[in-house]
Amino acid sequence: MAGAESLTGFAHFLVGIVINEDPKSKLASDGSPLLERIIGSVRGSIEWFGGLSLLGAQVIRECFRRPFEFGEVIRQVFEIGWRSTPLIILSGLAVGIVLSMHTRATLERFGAAAMIPTALAFALVKETGPLITGLLISGRVGAGIGAELGGMRVTEQIDALESLAVNSFKYLVFTRVVACALCLPLLTIIMDFSGMLGGFIAEAIISGSTLRLYFSQAFGSLAFADFIPATLKTVVFGLIIGGTSSFLGYNATGGAAGVGRAATQSVVFSSVLLILMNVILVKFIAFLFPVAGG
Amino acid sequence: MEANKKFMVGLFVAGALLLFALGLFLIGNSTQLFTKSFEVKADFAKVTGLQVGSKVRVAGMDAGAITVIEVPASPSAKFRVHVRIVETMHPIVRQDSIATIQTDGLLGNKFLDVGAGTEGSPPAPKNALIPSKEPFDLGDLMDQMSETVKNVNLLMAGVKDEVITALANISDVAHSANRLIKTSTPQVRAIMESSNRIAANIREISDGVRDGRGAVGALFNDPQLAEDVKKTIHDAGATVQTIRETSDRARSIITKVDDSDIVPQVRKTVQNMEQITLQVKAAVEKFQSASGEGGVAENLQRALADAHEAMSDLSDDTEALKHNFLFRGYFKQRGFFDLASINLPDYKAGKFAKGFQRYPTWIEAADLFEKDPKGVEVISASGKQKLDAAMAEVMRLPRNGPLIVEGYSAEGEASQQYLDARRRAVRVQAYITDRFHLRPAYVGTVVMGAVKAQGGAQFLDGIKIVSYYKK
């Protein structure tokens, strides 16, 4: 497949943080002039995006075609959602405690210690919660999907599925992308709340705030336009994580090494794409909900 | 897929959705979205950043949100703000509740504060239009301030000339007044001297009274009298209270003066001031021009002289009071010399202040006095120097006895001699009492009149200061 090469091109061109791991890559070995290499990189990047976009389009198309693979989607929600919950809760608590301590240090200087729950809620709900959830899941789930599908590809399990008259794309890719898109907002909500709970724990130890006061203060100055779009934007994060890692795993080549590469690149590319997409989404949300407080 | 997994997935999805719902509820609760509520309206010329969804507080308590802001159809019309308030707050939202746009903290979000109404006013019905107060905006204040400064600048430029003229007038007036004051200084000083003596006398009397001596002191111990005094004091208190209230009212009136009227009023006042100063100037000029014989200046001087006389009389009166039977006991006890009741034969016979050493100092009238333009004898500058020198000697002695100023005069008939001698003694007494801060009770005068010098035919003409002291 052209995936690996174009992928490397993409890496060189756009991100520049992934070292070239493909021994077959012409870019690494041949002494072609710089210009050609750059053109090759650009071309590779565009091809890679093309492939990913086609995958996205196919996922959308599959949404309207039988079978809907509900059972497999639920199984993936279990794998991606339920099994990530402990990680998310733990990280959320830690992030909440740390954020609370930092905001306290800053706000106390201005005598605004009463603003801590509000500041924490804003930070968590609007940006930190969705982004950290996205990055954690791209690490845990992205690598998992990349490795699993890559493994299935190189051991012919995907071909085997096809031979059993199963639409492997739908069965493997579609279900994972959908499950990711479903789970990310749910995990983000859990992250938001566990972060707030962590902040409350830190606050309760220092200032003895009550849970009820803390949460009503925290949510008091938030508007629906702060909470809902920021949470729902993680659907896009889910699509990116599921799509990118499925794409890389599903199209993996080169045996065990290829599987490893697919896993690593799933994390790297889904994280980078997620962060870049976040910039666009924040702007887009600000455009759609200009009233959102803060 | 086993049932266990399905259960976990269900738990995960339901739990997360529950948290989502909780978040929505908490946010909705802060804007009281899910509580029974009613709506009122308020009009504002400016909304200063108030938005749909902004918080609403009733008497400081979170009570709802802004639902709609109607944009006015014309610049002169106002924004109509629809306010949703929770039903529980309805009892205190009255028809006279005032809506104001305020800022949460110094830099916080805008919110609408609806004040609690008054008891007498009926509760605001649904969709009622409640009164509003335009928001106080720091930017507006700045605008107004800069506008005011601009106005003041304009005004200043406008009134500058007037002020300069007025100041010139004032300067003229001051000059005139200065001249006037110079000419009347001796009289004024004499008055002051008399006043000083009066004050000292009164102080002595009141000291005595406070100590409960004499009949007046006794009177103060009378309960009835004390009651009367108390009542009088109370009345005085009430009067003071009335005055204070009056001044408070005056202050509040001043405070209520509409800001916008001040600027023209200042202009008017300055104009008035100019007029007044012009009038004063005219008056002063008239006064000066008329200060010849029988003019205003003459009148003033006469008035001052009269005042002096009156003061002298009062001084004498208080002096007399000291010797009144009511106070006599007190002064006797204090070992005071009854300087006012020295009788001349006894004094001449040397019966006064027996056991005291005498230190006399003689000063000739020619050295001491000069005639002012009106022909009245006053102490001359050189005379004052002589007196100061003489007193310097006197002050060296122990100050434990009385000081007597003896007045002598040789001119004219006996009555004229007496009057001149008395005036001389009083003048010197007043001067030294004032100059050396002597207690008036210790400085007495004795009118010697026309006395021939010992072993001579010449009449003595001057004063003798006799200091009595004990070693």
Next chain:
Amino acid sequence: MSEIDAKNAIEFNGVSKSFDKRCVLNNLSFNVKEGTGYVLLGRSGTGKSVTLKLICGLLQPDAGSVKVAGVDITGMDSTALTPVRKQMGFLFQSAALFDSISVGANVAFALKRNTDKSSEEIHQRTQSVLESVGLGKEYDKMPSDLSGGMRKRAGLARALALEPSILLVDEPSAGLDPITSAEIDDLLLHVKQNNTTLVVVTHNIPSARVLGDRLAFLDNGIILAEGTAEELEQSEHQLVRDFMKSKQGG
């Protein structure tokens, strides 16, 4: 020959396939009659496995057409291929068992998805298929717990679960000892006797002799020789004759 009357289960017409400019199949044409065994021989990397994947629709030809059971599957996507694939079984070289589910679930997988059978019927059918390949007791074992031969048999059981009319077999004896290999051959022969068309890719000449009614020798993307085992032994090509003489093949 009697087979002339029989229908073609598989038809290749001028099929070409390249990977990265490397030509694997070049204008390949052949037919497989229903109920016969067709063995593709050849050295490694000559496109035998690619041919199998083309039959199954896992790969698409660059040129030419592939007909399976009278249906032209060229250019069909996964969903359109479903009815065709239901008639096919594929035994992969590595068996390609789904390693996240049990052996029984592997076999039942296609039954669950492609039939309306109740779970009871599926279980019975799975059990009987597993027993037919000698894995009756391994229903709940995970694929990783099985030996190579057992995996191959489990893969066969999975491929046979839907009672396909065409069975594609990739290297049935690869990595297996001769005895186990013979056992697999026996199973495949049994399948063929139930009127199932067999297409087998192998290096193993004894297997080829047992299973193949017709044999084809692929080299450089073309069929160098085609015919019965005896015909190939008499081939004009030295390479084919040498290949047929070897006992085990490559």
